[in-house]
Amino acid sequence: MEDIRMVDQKAPYARLKSELDAAFSAAMASMGETDGQLVKSFGMKLGRYLNIEHVFPCASSADALKIALLAQDLPAEAEVIVPAFGPAAGAEAVKLLGLKPVFADVLPETYMIDPSAVAKAVTPATAAIMPVHLFGQCAPMQELIAVAKQHHLWVVEDTVQSLGAVYVGPEGREVKAGTMGHIGVFSFFPPKAISDPGDAGAVMTNDARLSDKIRDILQINQSAAAEIRSAAVDSRMDVLQAAMLEVKIKYLDEYHAARQEVARFYDNAFAETELVQAPHRVPYSSHIYQQYAITVAPELRDGLQEHLRAHHIPSVIYYPLPLHLQDTFAYLHYKAGDLPVAERLSKCILSLPMHSELKEDQLTYICQHVLEFVKRHR
Structure with missing residues (x-):
């Protein structure tokens, strides 16, 4: 059996090597260009994939x-309402810009922000909701958008873990994650299903007015109005990142399908016991299974991870401390028991390990x- 990796970037690269090498050559040949045609081309491909009008590739998801x-x-x-469980980047961006993150509790089955908790957290100072499509599945957007409309709030979709996930809305209409709110944010940082050599991201919208504003923010222009210059973000996706991503996006749905097959194997294996919640x-x-996150009894979790490590099986704890209890947000005065x-x-x-290259013998072993472990310690 091959060594088990949490993620595997090498095998997908080997399969696409000829295309990626050609893309690398094209990127090197374009280094003298100032209008970023390769970046624009990738933005157009991403927009077509998502069926969204305005796409702005940038240097990182944090910038996005x-x-x-x-x-x-x-x-x-x-105030911007964010989930208490999940990545810290959204709440940190809120804080960095002089806004106030307000944490809402999450749903126990999906781990994503609870619309009823959001509704309770709204105050006259609330301006936006930032749902996170966590681990590869969409947040309950119909309910969240209803709350936003009731209170005239912006909706910013943090889609850094769910590029390509499909949301089935009213009347069976299918749309991609990141395209339902006013604005969406993506990441191509490894180990995403498609990633680049660095930390690129993208921001996108169907709103023409927001699109103009984003363009102004990204355009470092000394002749622009002072308020635009003060808000400018120098965040450019480089041509090499764009060239590589333009190749990989063609295969994104194939990667998703392979990860879904891995998830089905796990699901079937864990269906035999209530001790492991798939x-x-x-x-x-x-x-799309950016992560395959199981839950076990709290008293078993750390021991299970150590048991897996002893048998050369990697695993990761996302997220070991909810955001409202982290030191960086202590000034907000949340306490244990609040969420x-x-x-x-x-x-x-x-x-558990999740990527498109996992083999059946590896999955059986995991x-x-x-x-x-869980049966021995129940």
Whole structure:
């Protein structure tokens, strides 16, 4: 059996080597260009894939989050509601821009922001909601958009883990994650299904006015108005990143299908016991499995991870401390017990190896050791 990796970037590269090498040569040949045609070309391909009008590739997803918030002209110290469980980047961007993150609890089955908790968190100072499409599945956007419309709030979709996930809306209409709110943000940082050699991202919208604002923010232009210059973000995706991503996006759905097959294997193996909770799949969304996150009893989680490590099986804890209890947000004065679902998840969730290159013997070995441990310690 081959060594088990949490992610595998080498095998997909080997399969696409001839195309990626040609893309590399094209990128090197374009280095003297100043209008970024390769970057524009990738942006157009991404827009067609997502069926969205305006796409702006940028240097990182962190920049994309800042740009998305700046484009809305939110007043100083306006509140932005974010999930308490998940990546910190969105809340950190809110804080960095002088806005106030407000944490809402999450749903116990999907780990994503709870619309009822969002509704309770709205105050007169609330300006936006930032749902995260976590681990590869869509947040409950119909309910979240309804709350946003009721209170006249912006919706910024953090889609850094769910590029290509499909949301089934009212009347069966299918749309891609990141295209339902006012503005969406993506990441191509490894180990995403398609990634670049660096930390590129993208911000996108169907709103023409927001598109103009984003363009102004990205365009470092000394002749621009002072308020635009003060909000400018020098964030350019380089041509090599764009060239590589333009090749890989053609195969994105194939990678998703392979990850879904891996997830089915895990699902079937863990169906035999209630001691391991496989990721819940909602009827309104596809799941691209950026992570395959199981939950076990809190008293078993750390021991299970150590057991897997002893048998050369990698795993990762996403996320070991909910955001509202992290030191960086201590000034907001949340305390333990305020958001109980997020707090419990942080103690019982564990992500297993997930990528398109996992083999059946590897998966059998992983599942065998997970089940062996939880049954022995129940």
